[in-house]
Every structure is written in structure tokens, then in C-alpha cells.
Amino acid sequence: MHSDLTQRALQLLKGRFKEIGHTPSLEQLAALHEIQHTLSLMAKGKLEQKMYLSSLHPGIGKSTAVITAIQAYVQCHEMYGEQGVIMCFDRHEEIVRMVKDMNLPRHLFAVKVANHSSNRELNEMGLGSTRINEALVLLTTKQQITRLGQRGQRYSDMSRLFYLGKPRTIRIVDESMTSGIGLKLVVRKFAKLPDELSDSHPTLASSIEELVQELVRFKNGATFYVPDFGEKAKANLSSFKWSSAEVKDVADTFLRILGREVTVKATKYGNVAIDCDDILPDDFLPCLVTDASGDVRGTYAFQAKYRKNLVRLKGADKDYSNLTVNVWRQASGKIAYQTNGNKLYVAEIVKAINSRPDEQFLVLRFLSNPELEADIIEKVIQPERVKFTHYGLHTATNEYRDIPNMIITGILSYRSEDYEALARAAAGLRTGDGVLPPEVINDLRHGEHAHHLLQAGCRTTPRKSEGAGCPEARLWLIAPKGILPDNEIARIFPGCAVQRWVTMPRSLKGPLQVALDYLMDKFSNGINEVPGSEVRTFIGVAKQNFKRDIIQNVDFSDTLQNRNISIEKRSNGAYIFRDTSYLRELVESLTKGNQTPIGISL
Incomplete structure (x- = not known):
């Protein structure tokens, strides 16, 4: 029966592609077919308790394959025992887009996001968030699953997400999903807790002060057992009214590492204690994850190696021979912009934009540098043709897909302790499970850089498909030596031309x-x-x-x-x-x- 559902979904997919004039290669179509077949098997309960990952590049048709599979299932869901569907997203706008693209009758779906007044319109879509149990398809955020999972709740206990009183069987996660989350306790921030606790909980404040003094003395890479302060102390920390969300986050992290070993990392900002927690309930698997970065990110490789709960679906290359990537080897992290000032970068960015005065550009900047936009707009020809976005909004969106030129002003990087925490979270390896070699952490760092470049570069025209390839497009990238070498860029965008971003000569010395x-x-x-x-x-x-x-x-x-x-x-x-x-x-x-x-x- 599941093969019948797969064939029904495939016919809908081919029909949709014919309507929009999309002609994927046979290899790409086979990979899309496997996405739909995986969902059919899921509907019948025929899959192992694992994560099924599709890493097809943007524009090939992952979303369309999922949409047509759901539409096919809706047509005959009674034959499959009324199994509900849950679809999880990162951002609200992605939910809105999916509701529009699926075009389901109102009585068949519901949306559930955080219960804030600003989300009222979203929560009223379809049957509304008060009638989730009646909605065959539920669209929600990943946080609705992971927030409860981090508290130790199982998916089978999340009754407010059920369909007809049962956990939803068909589970789909858009973009990325990790089984764990890194924990990071910054000691200098942790040291602020006693000041707030001293009046109402002086004993607890004193104990934390002693712990801070111990943590600051440890050398890089040392392990430390954080004592379990007891149930009363935990209750006081949980119920205390902290002065800010930042301080509350520090207290929450401290609560999670009580009674366990942590790894101490020495940084120029002081010592940091790291570890990890699981956030995805085991019984949420099987689920389908559609993430274009699946082949370049190290997190999935760690999950497959250590957790052994990942299955990679068929892949298919996309031809980027119509993409030219111009690379300027220049320090361009957040600190580099603070040190050098925007002027150095703006001169070259404006030169590139003005070299194609009749075309649109998208400029990606760091969230912490909004001034860069005004500095660029001041100097470009026809500034209305230049759009801007920032890291944090550089994934998933289709808003800029018709813009042929993009400038990435720097690659988002994290601190070394963040990469180790991320690696431990992906692998499910707490400090007590052993040490991760530096080369392993470095591999993951390179994978995250590749992930950010792929996601950012595919916000513009390369996101689209023409047959097995993409339309003509240009990308300008500012990246220092050692981050995303030319051969790695060519691997991320197969077939692309990588060349030097010709910059204005700088004064030479000596x-x-x-x-x-x-x-x-x-x-x-x-x-x-x-x-x-x-x-x-x-x-x-x-x-x-x-x-x-x-x-x-x-x-x-x-x-x-x-x-x-x-x-x-x-x-x-x-x-x-x-x-x-x-x-x-x-x-x-x-x-x-x-x-x-x-x-x-x-």
C-alpha cells in the first residue's frame, strides 16, 4: 500500500514540475522520489527509529517533494489508520509560506507557535491552536519539541500535539535538526549570580562564590565535577526572579550541569565550563530532515558515528557552472570589522556593486554591524537596487531568489569552546564520556563555515534551478586565509568558477x-x-x-x-x-x- 502512496505523490510532483517548468536530472528526480517513499514508509510504521536526512541542494525540489507527498497522503489518509502529520520549522515566516504552498482545506491543518499576543494570527490559522487534536496536519516550531525534550519529556507524552489522541506518526523537520544542545557556562557571568542571591539566599550565594573561585583556577582542558547542590538549592534557583533574561539563562545552564563533570576551557575572556544535553526525544524518531547543508556539516557525521541513528537518503549533485565566486582573502570576522573599521571593506564592496550598475545585489552582514548598510548605501549607484540581510536570517528564505549578485562580507565563526560544545551535543558525548581530539573539533569548525557559505550563497539566484544547474550568478566573498580555501568552495558549489576578487592596490611596505x-x-x-x-x-x-x-x-x-x-x-x-x-x-x-x-x- 505504501508504494501506491509513493506513486501517487510522485505523479503530483511531476505534475507540479511540469506546471512551473522545472526539469531536474534523472539523478535528482530519483533522490526526490526517495524523500516521498520515506514518508510513505513512515505512514505505515515501516522505518527504524532513526533520523532520515535529505541533503539535496536548494532549488532541486525538496520542499515540493514533501508538499506533494503530504497532499497525496491527505487524499487517502483513512487507508493508513488516520496517522497525523507534524511539520517543524525554525521561523514563523517559513510556516506561513508552507501553509500557502500546501494549500490545504482549513479543516485539515492547524498551527501551533508560542502563545503570545503577537502570534495570535498564526495560532488562528486552519482549525486554530485550540483544536490541534482534530487537525490532520500540524505546523509548528522545532522549539515546541526541543524545549520539552530538554526537560526530559518524551514525544509520546506531548499530548497537546496529538492527533485524535495519538502521537503524530509522520514527522518532518525543515532545514536542520540536532539531537543535542551545547551547554556553556561563562564563569565571569556566573560570578554575577551571588550578588542577586545574597539577600534572600545567602548560603546558596556563598556556595556559588566558592565554586566560582575553583573554576577560575583551572587550566585549559581540565575536567571538573560540579557538585549537586541538593533539591532545595535547585528549587530556589528555578523559582528565583532574576534581573534579566541573560542572568536567567546563566542560572538555567548552571542547573543543567549540577551533579556532572564539565570541561573547562581557558579563553581570553576567562574560563568557560562546557558540556551538552539531549533535546530531541528518542521517540520522535523516525523523522525526515531536509537540510541542504547535510553533506558539509560535521554535526550529522558526528551523529551518525556516535549516536548511530542517522540514515542518509540519496544525494544528487547540482551544477553550479553558471556561478562565479570572487574571493578576497582578508580578515573579515566581527572583530576585524571593529579593528579595521568599515571603510576598508566598503571601498571594495562598493566597487563590486558599481561594476554592475543595472543589476540587483544582496549584501549579507553581521548582526552586530548595522552601520555597514548606511556606509554602503551612501556610495553606490542607484542604492535602491541593493538589499541587505544579516546572519540569523541567511537560511531558508526565498525572498531574494531573483537577485543575481551577492556579497558575503564575512563568514560567521564561533569561539573554540562553542565548537567543542556543538561537537559534543551532536555526538551525545558528555565530558564524562571522554576527550574530543582537537582535529575533530577543527573538522566540525570547517563544516560549519561551509554550512554558512552554502546557505548564504543560495539565498540569491543560485537557489533557483535550470535543469540540473542554476542560472547565471555571481558571488563575492570576503574570507581570510585558512577559512574556506578555494578547493573547498569548489566542493560546496560543484562546477563553480573560483577566482580572485580583484581589489584596489593597497600600499606596500618593506x-x-x-x-x-x-x-x-x-x-x-x-x-x-x-x-x-x-x-x-x-x-x-x-x-x-x-x-x-x-x-x-x-x-x-x-x-x-x-x-x-x-x-x-x-x-x-x-x-x-x-x-x-x-x-x-x-x-x-x-x-x-x-x-x-x-x-x-x-
Whole structure:
């Protein structure tokens, strides 16, 4: 019977693709078919208690496959014992979009989000949040599951989410889902708790002060057993009226690590105690997760290796040969912007935007730097064509899918202790379970960088599909050395062209300027090639430092590129500087009057 449901869903999917003119490859269609077949098996209770992950890239049709599978199920759900459907999302706007796209009759669905006055319209959609038990399909936020799961509640006990008095069997999670959550207790923030507790709970305040003094003395990587303060202390911490949400979060984290071992990390901001908790109830599995970052994020690899509860569904490549990624190797984290100021970055961003004055751009910035928008708008041609978003809103949305150009002003990074906490959460490994090697944490860090680039880059035109590929698009990325090297970018966007973001030359100093002056003097005298060894000898740089300090210096290579000088590496490892200005002049002369040169490539 489940195969009949799969075929019904597949026919709806093909019909929808025909309507919108979407023509995925056979490999992509097979992967979409497996999503629908997985949901059919779920309806029949034929799946193991695992997470089923589809990692198809944006635009291939994951959402459409899910929607048509649900529509097919609605047509014949009585044949499957009235199993309810629950769909979980990160943000409210994604729920609204899904309600619109599914186009279900009002009596078949309901929406459940936090019970705030601002959410009233959402909670009244369909049958309304007061009649969830009657709604075949429930759309809600992931927090409705994970918040209760973190408190130790099982999915089978979450009766307010039931359908006809039973837990919903068909479970779908949009975008990402993790089984655990990292816990981080920042000691300098933890030290503020005694001040608030001292009047009403002096003994508890004193105990926390003693604990703080112990925590600040530990070295990086040490483990520490946090004593169980007893039920009375826990009750006082839980019921206390804290001065702010931030302080309450610190107290809640402290409550969760009582009576267990934690790992102490020494940072420039002071010591931090980390561990992890499970947040997804075991009995929520099986569930389907649709996450385009599934193949690049380390969290899923950790879950598969340690929890052994992950099944990867069929994959299918998307062809990004119409995407050009321009990379500027420049420090561009939040601290770099604070140190350098926006001016350094704005000059290059505006240059890129003004290079295509008739086209729209999307600029992604850090949440902490709203001033960047005004600085860019002030200098660009036709500022109304430039849209802005920030990290935190860089996933899932289709709002910018028709914009062909995007500038990512930096890659979101976390602190080292955050990556370790995230790794432990994904693997389900508490401090008491052992130490995670640094290389494992580093792999996860690289995976998170890849995740942010893929999600951000697919907010614009690359999100769309043309056959098995995407329309013509351009991406400008600011990232330092060591983060997302060119070969990694090419892996994230298969088939894309990765090239240097040609920036305005910056002033050179010391040996770099001496090397440039030497080369320019040689070329002005009619010499077209200069061996690297000759330049190295002239400027007096040691052989072992020449590659690192001269050849690989981004400012130096950008300056040479602007002056039509190439750096070439020969088969024996030697470098040569070549004047290519004559080639450019030849091309320009041949292309006058729109004549295309034959056999010339730069």
C-alpha cells in the first residue's frame, strides 16, 4: 500500500514540475522520489527509529517533494489508520509560506507557535491552536519539541500535539535538526549570580562564590565535577526572579550541569565550563530532515558515528557552472570589522556593486554591524537596487531568489569552546564520556563555515534551478586565509568558477615595495620575464620565507594583478614573474569593433 502512496505523490510532483517548468536530472528526480517513499514508509510504521536526512541542494525540489507527498497522503489518509502529520520549522515566516504552498482545506491543518499576543494570527490559522487534536496536519516550531525534550519529556507524552489522541506518526523537520544542545557556562557571568542571591539566599550565594573561585583556577582542558547542590538549592534557583533574561539563562545552564563533570576551557575572556544535553526525544524518531547543508556539516557525521541513528537518503549533485565566486582573502570576522573599521571593506564592496550598475545585489552582514548598510548605501549607484540581510536570517528564505549578485562580507565563526560544545551535543558525548581530539573539533569548525557559505550563497539566484544547474550568478566573498580555501568552495558549489576578487592596490611596505619597484624597473626596460630567485636575492629574503612572505602575500599579488604582472610556478617549483600587459594590449586591439580574437586566452 505504501508504494501506491509513493506513486501517487510522485505523479503530483511531476505534475507540479511540469506546471512551473522545472526539469531536474534523472539523478535528482530519483533522490526526490526517495524523500516521498520515506514518508510513505513512515505512514505505515515501516522505518527504524532513526533520523532520515535529505541533503539535496536548494532549488532541486525538496520542499515540493514533501508538499506533494503530504497532499497525496491527505487524499487517502483513512487507508493508513488516520496517522497525523507534524511539520517543524525554525521561523514563523517559513510556516506561513508552507501553509500557502500546501494549500490545504482549513479543516485539515492547524498551527501551533508560542502563545503570545503577537502570534495570535498564526495560532488562528486552519482549525486554530485550540483544536490541534482534530487537525490532520500540524505546523509548528522545532522549539515546541526541543524545549520539552530538554526537560526530559518524551514525544509520546506531548499530548497537546496529538492527533485524535495519538502521537503524530509522520514527522518532518525543515532545514536542520540536532539531537543535542551545547551547554556553556561563562564563569565571569556566573560570578554575577551571588550578588542577586545574597539577600534572600545567602548560603546558596556563598556556595556559588566558592565554586566560582575553583573554576577560575583551572587550566585549559581540565575536567571538573560540579557538585549537586541538593533539591532545595535547585528549587530556589528555578523559582528565583532574576534581573534579566541573560542572568536567567546563566542560572538555567548552571542547573543543567549540577551533579556532572564539565570541561573547562581557558579563553581570553576567562574560563568557560562546557558540556551538552539531549533535546530531541528518542521517540520522535523516525523523522525526515531536509537540510541542504547535510553533506558539509560535521554535526550529522558526528551523529551518525556516535549516536548511530542517522540514515542518509540519496544525494544528487547540482551544477553550479553558471556561478562565479570572487574571493578576497582578508580578515573579515566581527572583530576585524571593529579593528579595521568599515571603510576598508566598503571601498571594495562598493566597487563590486558599481561594476554592475543595472543589476540587483544582496549584501549579507553581521548582526552586530548595522552601520555597514548606511556606509554602503551612501556610495553606490542607484542604492535602491541593493538589499541587505544579516546572519540569523541567511537560511531558508526565498525572498531574494531573483537577485543575481551577492556579497558575503564575512563568514560567521564561533569561539573554540562553542565548537567543542556543538561537537559534543551532536555526538551525545558528555565530558564524562571522554576527550574530543582537537582535529575533530577543527573538522566540525570547517563544516560549519561551509554550512554558512552554502546557505548564504543560495539565498540569491543560485537557489533557483535550470535543469540540473542554476542560472547565471555571481558571488563575492570576503574570507581570510585558512577559512574556506578555494578547493573547498569548489566542493560546496560543484562546477563553480573560483577566482580572485580583484581589489584596489593597497600600499606596500618593506621588502614587498622593494620587490615591486625592482619588477617595474625590469619590465620598463623591455624585459618580459624575471625569475623569482633573482627578485629574492635582490630584496634579501631567505629562500624558506620567500613563498610565505612575498609570493603568497595577498596585497602583493593583488597589486601585481592590477599592473598586469602574473606569478607562475614552474614544474621544478621555481617562480617566475611575467609582464602580461602586451597580451592585454593585443586583445584590446583585436576586439575593437567587436572582433573576437582567435586562439588568445588570458
